[in-house]
Amino acid sequence: MPTPQSNNLTAPPEVDVRAALAQQFMSDRLFGVESVPVPVGALAGMAAPGAGASAVRPRSAASGDPEAGARLRVLDEREVQTCRKCSLSKTRTKTVFGCGSPQARLVFVGEAPGFDEDRTGMPFVGKAGALLTKMIEAGMGLARDEVYICNVLKCRPPSNRDPSADEILACSAYLQQQLEWIHPEVIIALGAPAAKTLLCTTSGIGKLRGRFHEYDLSGTKGAGPVVSLMPTYHPAYLLRNPGEKGKTWSDLQMVMAKLGLPISKK
Ligand code: URA
Ligand code: SF4
Secondary structure (H helix, E strand, C coil): CCCCCCCCCCCCHHHHHHHHHHHHHHHHHHHCCCCCCCCHHHHHHHCCCCCCCCCECCCCCCCCCCCHHHHHHHHHHHHHCCCCCCHHHHCCCCCCCCEECCCECEEEEECCCCHHHHHHCCCCCCHHHHHHHHHHHHHCCCCHHHCEEEECCCCCCHHHCCCCHHHHHHHHHHHHHHHHHHCCCEEEEECHHHHHHHHCCCCCHHHHCCCCEEEECCCCCCCCCEEEEEEECCHHHHHHCHHHHHHHHHHHHHHHHHHCCCCCCC
16 A cells, blocks of 8 residues: 655545555455454444434335335336337346335446346346345445345346447336336446436546435436435446455445444444
């Protein structure tokens, strides 16, 4: 690790080192890399208020639609499962609508189903899914079924090629509807295709991640409620670039703080 430069404009270097080590420690613990010997006490100052909070919205909260579950089921069964709006319908095995709580405060949006998802009809069940589950459970202290997980595309592109602009256009009304009915407090966009689609931007994920953006739930700017959206790296990218895991952990911590979830665990 490079030695932090000391000058009059920055915090004392030992603070930076401690924070960096704590960050490294948590991301290593979270993602299963060999842990570095940092005393857990070093993390004490990182705890956020709201210990014991859950990602499932309390029933009394106003924003969640009590009918969301029923509406989502109808959308899946009557429209998505029989959808032929793009040519991916010819090559898919199963459509992959989404899974989790229709009352979730937090929704993860990935890119498109892969091999395992196409076979099972469930999102994020392959290798990238295992890492996402670890991020949710070991990292954020939540259960997978108390958040909601879906993708921009509901059908697998052959050989996992990138989704085309036409396919995204054809499919994105389903995603917009899912997000509007669930009405989460925070959306995490996993990877560039999800972030670019939801934010209508051509900026890269490296530029977009690390801060909250606004997402218009109605799909039209200014026409309805806005929720916070955090772009971060896709777990498949993190499997190929483990050195970037710390950045995603820092993005997840920002989301946890916004939701009032406790940050240091055990
Ligand atoms: N990658 C995705 O973007 N979505 C999945 O469901 C699985 C892998
Ligand atoms: Fe329909 Fe979306 Fe599947 Fe294309 S990817 S066939 S638009 S559900």
